[in-house]
Amino acid sequence: MFEYQEWKHVFKLDPNKEITPEALDQICESGTDAVIVGGSDGVTIENTVDLLSRIRKHTVPCVLEISNIESITPGFDYYFVPSVLNSQNPDWIVGLHKKAIKEYGHLINWDELVTEGYCIVNPDSKAAKLSEAEADLDNEDVLAYAKMAEHMFRLPIFYLEYSGTYGELDLVKDVSTVLNKTSFFYGGGIKDKEQARTMAQFADTIVVGNIIYEDLEAAISTVKVVKG
Numbered sequence: 063m064f065e066y067q068e069w070k071h072v073f074k075l076d077p078n079k080e081i082t083p084e085a086l087d088q089i090c091e092s093g094t095d096a097v098i099v100g101g102s103d104g105v106t107i108e109n110t111v112d113l114l115s116r117i118r119k120h121t122v123p124c125v126l127e128i129s130n131i132e133s134i135t136p137g138f139d140y141y142f143v144p145s146v147l148n149s150q151n152p153d154w155i156v157g158l159h160k161k162a163i164k165e166y167g168h169l170i171n172w173d174e175l176v177t178e179g180y181c182i183v184n185p186d187s188k189a190a191k192l193s194e195a196e197a198d199l200d201n202e203d204v205l206a207y208a209k210m211a212e213h214m215f216r217l218p219i220f221y222l223e224y225s226g227t228y229g230e231l232d233l234v235k236d237v238s239t240v241l242n243k244t245s246f247f248y249g250g251g252i253k254d255k256e257q258a259r260t261m262a263q264f265a266d267t268i269v270v271g272n273i274i275y276e277d278l279e280a281a282i283s284t285v286k287v288v289k290g
């Protein structure tokens with residue numbers, strides 16, 4: 063399956079973290095719909111190309127989630143570009159994007175570029191700090207961002223980012239009811255199959271990240287409950 067709108071489960075691998083060849087084989091052959099390569103710090107062209115070349119031994123679709131201009135490299139199936147809707151600094155919403163497009167616009171295959179409307183709701187996460195997100199939001203704020211993503215900006219993806227901590231189910235449920243055309247990605251704190259199953263009831267796609275590096279077996283177990 064290649065179309066990201068159909069993905070139910072994805073793993074996010076951090077180029078700045080070590081993963082053994084055996085663990086990477088298990089992730090890529092797990093039955094997940096795709097592997098996203100991305101992280102908020104220490105992402106370089108070297109560790110990105112290294113991880114891409116290792117993942118490419120497998121057939122799983124592979125996405126670069128761009129966190130800085132310097133580590134963009136050809137060879138991914140898609141380029142996911144975050145725009146942090148709740149950032150207080152326009153650089154993280156459109157500013158860095160304008161700079162990148164001015165410089166590399168002629169190289170962009172627009173069919174491979176997919177914009178993610180990020181709403182970062184864990185104020186302690188690295189991503190929130192880096193992108194200067196106003197993350198202490200109430201549920202109505204988050205729902206407003208979700209509606210904005212779909213109806214105003216017509217973004218392909220709304221990404222509710224709890225990075226590092228498990229989210230509030232009622233909010234995830236409510237977000238799912240306001241999104242129809244925009245795909246709803248949920249990420250943050252999924253550590254076992256029960257948590258994966260719960261969030262996958264409401265999100266179109268769940269993103270499993272850090273647990274890969276803490277408990278590989280638990281990470282792998284999140285695939286089957288979501289994909290069947």
Ligand SMILES: CC(C)=CCC/C(C)=C/CC/C(C)=C/CC/C(C)=C/CC/C(C)=C/CC/C(C)=C/CC/C(C)=C/COP(=O)(O)OP(=O)(O)O
Nearest residue numbers: 101102103129130131135136141144154158159162169189
């Ligand atoms: C040659 C070639 C292939 C050309 C292609 C050209 C192309 C695709 C150009 C792209 C143009 C473009 C629009 C680029 C955007 C540039 C850019 C830098 C945008 C900013 C992105 C952004 C807002 C980043 C903020 C941080 C963020 C939201 C990162 C996402 C990843 C994330 C949340 C990871 C989780 O954090 P983690 O590191 O795992 O944290 P822990 O360590 O705590 O777990």
Ligand SMILES: O=P(O)(O)OC[C@@H](O)CO
Nearest residue numbers: 225226249250251271272
């Ligand atoms: O690492 P975790 O907490 O699983 O979060 C996944 C992803 O949303 C991070 O960008």
Ligand SMILES: [Mg+2]
Nearest residue numbers: 076101271272
């Ligand atoms: Mg992480």
